[in-house]
Amino acid sequence: MALIQARQHRHPIVTSTDTRDPVRLDVTTGRTASTILIGGGSVEQLPALLDAHSVSARRFVVSSPTIWRLHGAEVQRVLGAVEPILLPDGERYKNLQSVTKVYDALIRANADRGSAIVAVGGGVVGDTAGFAAATFLRGITLVHVPTTLLAQVDSSIGGKVGVNHTLGKNLIGAFHQPRLVVIDPLLLQTLPRREFRSGLYEVVKYGMIASRNLFDLLSHKTKAVFDREPSVLVPAIVESCRIKADVVSKDEREGGLRRILNYGHTIGHALEAVTKYRRYRHGEAIAYGMLAAADLAVARGALAEGERQALVQLIGALGPLPPVTDLPMQEVLDAVKRDKKVLNGRLHFVIAIEIGATMTIDDVTEPELVAVLERLGLSHS
Numbered sequence: 001m002a003l004i005q006a007r008q009h010r011h012p013i014v015t016s017t018d019t020r021d022p023v024r025l026d027v028t029t030g031r032t033a034s035t036i037l038i039g040g041g042s043v044e045q046l047p048a049l050l051d052a053h054s055v056s057a058r059r060f061v062v063s064s065p066t067i068w069r070l071h072g073a074e075v076q077r078v079l080g081a082v083e084p085i086l087l088p089d090g091e092r093y094k095n096l097q098s099v100t101k102v103y104d105a106l107i108r109a110n111a112d113r114g115s116a117i118v119a120v121g122g123g124v125v126g127d128t129a130g131f132a133a134a135t136f137l138r139g140i141t142l143v144h145v146p147t148t149l150l151a152q153v154d155s156s157i158g159g160k161v162g163v164n165h166t167l168g169k170n171l172i173g174a175f176h177q178p179r180l181v182v183i184d185p186l187l188l189q190t191l192p193r194r195e196f197r198s199g200l201y202e203v204v205k206y207g208m209i210a211s212r213n214l215f216d217l218l219s220h221k222t223k224a225v226f227d228r229e230p231s232v233l234v235p236a237i238v239e240s241c242r243i244k245a246d247v248v249s250k251d252e253r254e255g256g257l258r259r260i261l262n263y264g265h266t267i268g269h270a271l272e273a274v275t276k277y278r279r280y281r282h283g284e285a286i287a288y289g290m291l292a293a294a295d296l297a298v299a300r301g302a303l304a305e306g307e308r309q310a311l312v313q314l315i316g317a318l319g320p321l322p323p324v325t326d327l328p329m330q331e332v333l334d335a336v337k338r339d340k341k342v343l344n345g346r347l348h349f350v351i352a353i354e355i356g357a358t359m360t361i362d363d364v365t366e367p368e369l370v371a372v373l374e375r376l377g378l379s380h381s
């Protein structure tokens, strides 16, 4: 049964050598408005942007040692001599202990309701600092300066913040929209290649769910994207953010439309869970999830085989993925069923019906899933 059908964003993507003019997007949800600014060198404009968005002068920068070593001097140059709150790097530190570290620093510095947190980092820093901002004194202003591609196109937009519990990922969280998101693609120059590729798979996802133009841009300019050429990278980030901002503005709390952002995530999350979040970067697991979703769609006659081939080709061109063939089928199936997208006993599954348009189905059967996982290469042993 088709539940929701989402159509394409059809406006053209303009690639350009002049990427200095920041692009502004707005996310409006029930009570709040966020502004997203995207542009090469936009970090330079941070002080003016913070002032223009009435972000208090009492700003607390949260980052990690790795990111601060690479970009701290630049942030200090523009913001003045800030003393950052540094959280240890890595997914395993996205926990309540790191949140407490932020609270401790805020309390010691007499932070008040008018204070603001500026999160400079990837999704781990953003989610953790964001959760601290959502909860300290029942919520203070949050600004994101995302430094990974994944954070620039995904985690900094939409207001989901939170941390992991030892028993599961993202179990503790809140919705807290950032006042401002400043996206500077030049910060990505220092990002390790694998992290960069991991973010690219989410960009592919936006193409699959909402924009054939974005998908084509990645397919035709793969090398320029890999080389992080601003003339291609900036438009790809802008288009991704535009899609996420648009979806979140229409459905902040994942009542319906926001589910399309989970394209590739049903099986992707299962692969991550079964390998204890160690084998794949998030985007890599999502790449497999998208391949599986496309396969399911073709098997149902909902997607043309040529469209699936285009996805296979693009994912192939983005580089090797860690293997899946040794993963036990039953464990993956169990993990899919445990996923939070199972509502009232039915598994909600987003499929693309063409590149750029999706629908949600809720009648996927176990034999169908098994067949898809078999074709992905999993075995029953």
Ligand SMILES: NC(=O)c1ccc[n+]([C@@H]2O[C@H](COP(=O)([O-])OP(=O)(O)OC[C@H]3O[C@@H](n4cnc5c(N)ncnc54)[C@H](O)[C@@H]3O)[C@@H](O)[C@H]2O)c1
Binding pocket: 064, 066, 067, 070, 089, 090, 091, 094, 121, 122, 123, 124, 125, 127, 147, 148, 149, 150, 151, 154, 155, 156, 157, 158, 159, 160, 161, 170, 187, 188, 189, 190, 191, 192, 195, 198, 282
């Ligand atoms: N809130 C949301 O809506 C949302 C959406 C998607 C993902 N997430 C969360 O995001 C997290 C993953 O985020 P991530 O992929 O950004 O990982 P991450 O924050 O762990 O960053 C990856 C690595 O890159 C390093 N790094 C960051 N910026 C760098 C730079 N500019 N140069 C060099 N190195 C840099 C970091 O130190 C880290 O080692 C997960 O916890 C996930 O749950 C949240």
Ligand SMILES: [Zn+2]
Binding pocket: 154, 202, 265, 282, 286
């Ligand atoms: Zn994702």
